[in-house]
Amino acid sequence: MQRAIAQFLRYLATERNASDLTIKAYREDLFGLVEWLEATRGNVPKPDSLSPQDLRAFQSALQQAGYARTTISRKLASLRSFYRFAMRQGIASDNPAKPLRNPRRQRKLPHVLSNKEVGRLLLAPPADETAGLRDRAILETMYSAGLRVSELVALRDGDLDMQQQIVRVRGKGRKERLSPLGSYAIKAIKRYARRRVRDPKTEALGRNAPVFVNRFGRILTTRSVGRMLEKYIAITGLDSRTSPHTLRHSFATHLLDRGADIRSVQELLGHKSLATTQIYTHVSAANLRQVYERAHPRAN
Numbered sequence: 001m002q003r004a005i006a007q008f009l010r011y012l013a014t015e016r017n018a019s020d021l022t023i024k025a026y027r028e029d030l031f032g033l034v035e036w037l038e039a040t041r042g043n044v045p046k047p048d049s050l051s052p053q054d055l056r057a058f059q060s061a062l063q064q065a066g067y068a069r070t071t072i073s074r075k076l077a078s079l080r081s082f083y084r085f086a087m088r089q090g091i092a093s094d095n096p097a098k099p100l101r102n103p104r105r106q107r108k109l110p111h112v113l114s115n116k117e118v119g120r121l122l123l124a125p126p127a128d129e130t131a132g133l134r135d136r137a138i139l140e141t142m143y144s145a146g147l148r149v150s151e152l153v154a155l156r157d158g159d160l161d162m163q164q165q166i167v168r169v170r171g172k173g174r175k176e177r178l179s180p181l182g183s184y185a186i187k188a189i190k191r192y193a194r195r196r197v198r199d200p201k202t203e204a205l206g207r208n209a210p211v212f213v214n215r216f217g218r219i220l221t222t223r224s225v226g227r228m229l230e231k232y233i234a235i236t237g238l239d240s241r242t243s244p245h246t247l248r249h250s251f252a253t254h255l256l257d258r259g260a261d262i263r264s265v266q267e268l269l270g271h272k273s274l275a276t277t278q279i280y281t282h283v284s285a286a287n288l289r290q291v292y293e294r295a296h297p298r299a300n
Contacts, residue, residue: 001044005030008085029078047092052099073102110249111241124232130195137188144185146251146269149222149244158207171270252280
């Protein structure tokens with residue numbers, strides 16, 4: 001088993017060009033199984049000798065030890081990858097990890113701001129200085145288009161169509177989508193652009209120059225946006241759980257609350273799976289009651 005694992009790790013490094021962190025994770029996961037076998041059996045059998053029942057027992061031991069669901073799922077994925085390699089190499093005739101199911105993930109409801117809270121946040125940056133105009137444009141754009149912070153900092157001048165009020169967004173997996181921009185976001189971007197100063201190298205990029213820049217005129221980082229938001233959270237007294245992604249959560253929830261269909265919200269968010277979008281369909285009992293009273297002919 002140990003020789004097969006070492007061979008698999010070499011394959012990851014030389015043929016798959018895996019990063020050091022990836023290889024380290026695989027090593028810990030696979031040798032965790034080795035240590036468990038030694039502790040429970042007193043020996044480590046060959047890879048071809050392990051059955052799905054053996055690995056289910058290992059999975060159960062991980063659960064009893066208090067490992068997080070995500071960690072257990074990753075360890076099972078490592079075992080599946082290892083056994084696929086072992087089968088190609090003739091080390092194993094079957095993949096005993098294949099039938100194993102990942103533990104069910106507990107999905108936490110996202111933290112969402114109310115309409116009034118979003119309004120307070122968007123008005124927090126001062127409108128009489130360049131940094132404040134930039135920050136207001138950032139917040140308006142993120143909320144208007146439901147952007148991830150990585151998508152926001154990647155925006156270039158050529159991605160904005162002010163006439164059509166749309167923005168081209170580069171999402172996960174380099175997938176592009178078009179998202180509408182509201183009038184408030186358009187106005188905020190235009191105000192900021194009139195005061196924006198970019199360094200000569202950045203300005204020379206033309207339509208490929210970043211929309212939002214730092215005080216040195218260079219492209220912003222996601223961490224800079226996070227620090228900026230932390231400042232305005234403190235000023236407005238909003239919940240400390242509020243993060244750049246909270247604006248994306250609020251964007252989706254507010255659309256659904258106002259009657260948008262879930263498929264359209266999925267497209268706007270750039271979600272590959274509808275199941276990812278469905279987490280936003282939570283609605284408060286009070287809101288449900290209001291909808292019922294407006295719509296049902298015998299409610300009142």
